[in-house]
Amino acid sequence: MNYSINGNSIIVPEVVVQRLPHYLNILSILQVEKTKIVSSEQLGYLAQITPAQIRKDLSYFGKFGKQGKGYSVNILVKRLREILGVNLQWEVCLIGVGRLGRALLSYPGFAPEGFNIIAAFDSDLKQIGQQIGKIKIKNIVEIEEFLQSSSIQIAIVAVPASVTKDILNQLYHSGIKAVLNYAPFTPLDHKDMIIRNIDPVASLQSLTYHLKENN
């Protein structure tokens, strides 16, 4: 993915982008603890990443440190939030309000980070019309129309495996640009719609590989 400094577009490896939230997370804790300055050495220790890696990662986006001193925690937090786009508020819609979807609706971790679920959809007639907190569950068939009159770019998908592919296609055609997908992985290559999969079973399966005796 590109990042431009002074009009020069630079390719930032995706692995680097995915480490930034982790840095930000640790820096935010330091900020709460009123730490003013942090070196790549200290940050590396806290993040379990080599100091060189941290400096290199940050260097893709500019020069944020002071040589001989380190990084200002406040400045680095501010800049990382800008880089990630987390300084903005993001409206998100939720697809699927089963057990998992409901847990996500009431998950208190999204809003403080600027992610606000403002609409929820399902296909189950028993669910449609129900009120959960501030949100009234809408019929999935209305989603395309709804998204056309909104600026939502992000969807969280928590639907059964059997309908995931259809839902993702529908979201794509409705203009959704990014998906956090809790359904078991559905490979789909809509370039210009980015999907992050959360699949606990796959994670467990790669853990058991390491637990087996005969490996």
Added chain:
Amino acid sequence: MNYSINGNSIIVPEVVVQRLPHYLNILSILQVEKTKIVSSEQLGYLAQITPAQIRKDLSYFGKFGKQGKGYSVNILVKRLREILGVNLQWEVCLIGVGRLGRALLSYPGFAPEGFNIIAAFDSDLKQIGQQIGKIKIKNIVEIEEFLQSSSIQIAIVAVPASVTKDILNQLYHSGIKAVLNYAPFTPLDHKDMIIRNIDPVASLQSLTYHLKENN
């Protein structure tokens, strides 16, 4: 991580191990559809991975295909399940029975894959003693003793950020070898305890990077 073929130990890159559940997932679907043979080309198309990558990945573990033909779906499923250790049943304990923990307890996706949550722990006195399905919630202080008289190697952690580090240390000292961690990332380097983090906020934050205008 090592894998031995005919007594020769081979280093398998961790990225490779983490792709295997994905292959297995797609192959299982093919199996249900009664597909008998699949080529790396077809599998690659379905998995959105290059055919060469798939062949290379599989070659770390042996020769499963027939030249000129492709791979037998049944054989490949069987072998991948053995390689991942998913042909076995795994007992798992859950730490934290808040909203998320309860959703995980009733998540129907674990058991069919051989992951059985057989105990749950919390520190909240209101929760302790409660019965959820077949499971009675135990006091977290009893966990070390409990684990010593069991063969559980895997824990799923769904506790508040503030106590995650303590819990992970406690699990480590109780002999837990693998953790699926839903709490915001806690860097900790206990070699010989493997941690997989699931952090939806971090995932969303790396998505918004790509959605910003000025990148």
Added chain:
DNA sequence: TAATGTGAAAACCTTCACAGCT
């Protein structure tokens, strides 16, 4: 003939090591 299995090449990512700045 068609597709695997695999060395070798290419691409990518991490670490090193030090010039340069404060």
Added chain:
DNA sequence: AGCTGTGAAGGTTTTCACATTA
């Protein structure tokens, strides 16, 4: 004096391309 920022080196992962085999 101390730590950043960064080319260059080193290591890892992916892709290529073809010999091999059913």
